[in-house]
Amino acid sequence: MADSLTRILFQKLVTMSGDDYDEGELIIDRGRILEIRSGISDSFDGVTHDRSDCLILPGFVNAHCHLSLSGLKDKIPRQDRFVDWIESVVTENRVLPWQDRVEALHRETRTMVESGVTTLGDYFSHPELLVEYQSLPFRQVLFLETIGFQSALAEEKTRQVESLLEKYPGSGSRIQLAVAPHAPYSVSPELFKALKKLAVKMNVRVSCHVAEDEEESRFLSRGEGEFLGFLEKRGVYDHQWVPPGVSPVRYLEQLGILDHLTAIHLNYLDELDISLLAGRNASGVFCPGSTRWFGRKSWMPVRGLLDQGIAVGLGTDSLASNESLSFLREIRLAEDMLPDLHRSEILWLATIGGKQALGIEKFGLEPDQPADLIGFRYQNCEVDWWDIPFEADRSKVDFSMVAGEFVFQDIEIKG
Ligand SMILES: [Zn+2]
Numbered sequence: 001m002a003d004s005l006t007r008i009l010f011q012k013l014v015t016m017s018g019d020d021y022d023e024g025e026l027i028i029d030r031g032r033i034l035e036i037r038s039g040i041s042d043s044f045d046g047v048t049h050d051r052s053d054c055l056i057l058p059g060f061v062n063a064h065c066h067l068s069l070s071g072l073k074d075k076i077p078r079q080d081r082f083v084d085w086i087e088s089v090v091t092e093n094r095v096l097p098w099q100d101r102v103e104a105l106h107r108e109t110r111t112m113v114e115s116g117v118t119t120l121g122d123y124f125s126h127p128e129l130l131v132e133y134q135s136l137p138f139r140q141v142l143f144l145e146t147i148g149f150q151s152a153l154a155e156e157k158t159r160q161v162e163s164l165l166e167k168y169p170g171s172g173s174r175i176q177l178a179v180a181p182h183a184p185y186s187v188s189p190e191l192f193k194a195l196k197k198l199a200v201k202m203n204v205r206v207s208c209h210v211a212e213d214e215e216e217s218r219f220l221s222r223g224e225g226e227f228l229g230f231l232e233k234r235g236v237y238d239h240q241w242v243p244p245g246v247s248p249v250r251y252l253e254q255l256g257i258l259d260h261l262t263a264i265h266l267n268y269l270d271e272l273d274i275s276l277l278a279g280r281n282a283s284g285v286f287c288p289g290s291t292r293w294f295g296r297k298s299w300m301p302v303r304g305l306l307d308q309g310i311a312v313g314l315g316t317d318s319l320a321s322n323e324s325l326s327f328l329r330e331i332r333l334a335e336d337m338l339p340d341l342h343r344s345e346i347l348w349l350a351t352i353g354g355k356q357a358l359g360i361e362k363f364g365l366e367p368d369q370p371a372d373l374i375g376f377r378y379q380n381c382e383v384d385w386w387d388i389p390f391e392a393d394r395s396k397v398d399f400s401m402v403a404g405e406f407v408f409q410d411i412e413i414k415g
Pocket residue numbers: 064065066123209264317318
């Protein structure tokens with residue numbers, strides 16, 4: 001963290017929470033924003049970084065990823081059935097050498113940083129990797145992914161999660177741990193309830209993959225289909241389980257999980273589902289690249305969620321179901337898949353929406369907030385600011401800063 005005052009001169013700064021500034025300066029004190037103003041002071045007692053040819057935005061938030069699966073890049077074939085894809089991921093993940101897993105995690109972190117990600121929401125299931133995550137230049141919400149469809153496992157699984165939460169309380173640091181029961185087809189009602197109870201006790205966020213695949217809805221409504229076969233074949237089906245006969249969202253409402261849930265995917269929703277999500281202050285994370293990779297015909301009705309006041313963020317998901325973790329690619333895919341959203345709204349999803357979806361209370365470029373920001377150099381001052389990140393030849397941001405420190409610079413330094 002910088003120990004003296006720093007200022008960044010900019011062409012334009014958009015806070016994404018209501019304010020724009022032109023030809024001004026942003027002053028940072030010990031990693032936090034002290035002041036933003038249009039116009040430049042004659043004298044300044046600190047370090048000046050001249051980025052007066054840049055647009056500054058809050059850093060991007062990759063609100064859903066499985067960074068520890070990055071070593072599976074190009075190893076998982078597309079499959080007709082979702083359960084066959086899961087089978088491939090489980091098999092390949094089991095034999096992935098540890099060194100490859102760690103190297104891929106750091107390599108793909110670079111892609112994310114260069115494409116403007118400053119905050120990461122990640123599902124992970126290897127506590128041994130925490131030491132690697134601690135070295136990454138992101139603000140992070142790390143969801144402890146938990147699987148267990150047999151109710152007898154609920155107590156032991158919950159105890160494991162609790163001991164990790166106690167070991168790494170994380171409050172005040174850049175990393176917050178949180179809880180992720182994996183999905184309605186892979187977690188027993190008992191485990192869902194126990195993890196929710198634990199999350200309330202420890203005051204941490206809960207996230208879950210919800211309504212990702214049509215077969216999930218079929219399994220919950222009638223207890224049949226590909227998931228039944230999959231769980232039985234793996235010997236992990238629970239014959240005591242009674243299909244709830246409702247949609248994934250209504251099932252989670254019945255279990256008491258929906259309140260402030262970070263729900264990933266939400267591809268198959270009806271009006272009642274949306275109003276339940278809104279009523280419970282749940283949020284959604286839309287994963288454009290992953291949704292397209294699977295060739296899904298239906299995906300999150302983002303406009304409908306936003307109209308109900310539901311926070312929505314964007315996520316890359318993992319490289320087991322996406323070609324890249326570049327967030328600049330992801331916002332272009334989002335634009336392509338969400339034609340009823342303006343580019344400025346896509347950028348809101350990529351920044352403020354993502355933080356809200358992760359339950360991060362401090363967000364936006366405002367005084368006293370952490371200086372997590374990205375810069376885009378541009379020459380043509382006639383261009384609308386929201387078009388700049390979408391420019392076709394742009395594969396990187398020009399600089400990126402977390403807590404007032406540069407984590408990436410791809411820019412010829414002026415002066
Ligand atoms: Zn996922």
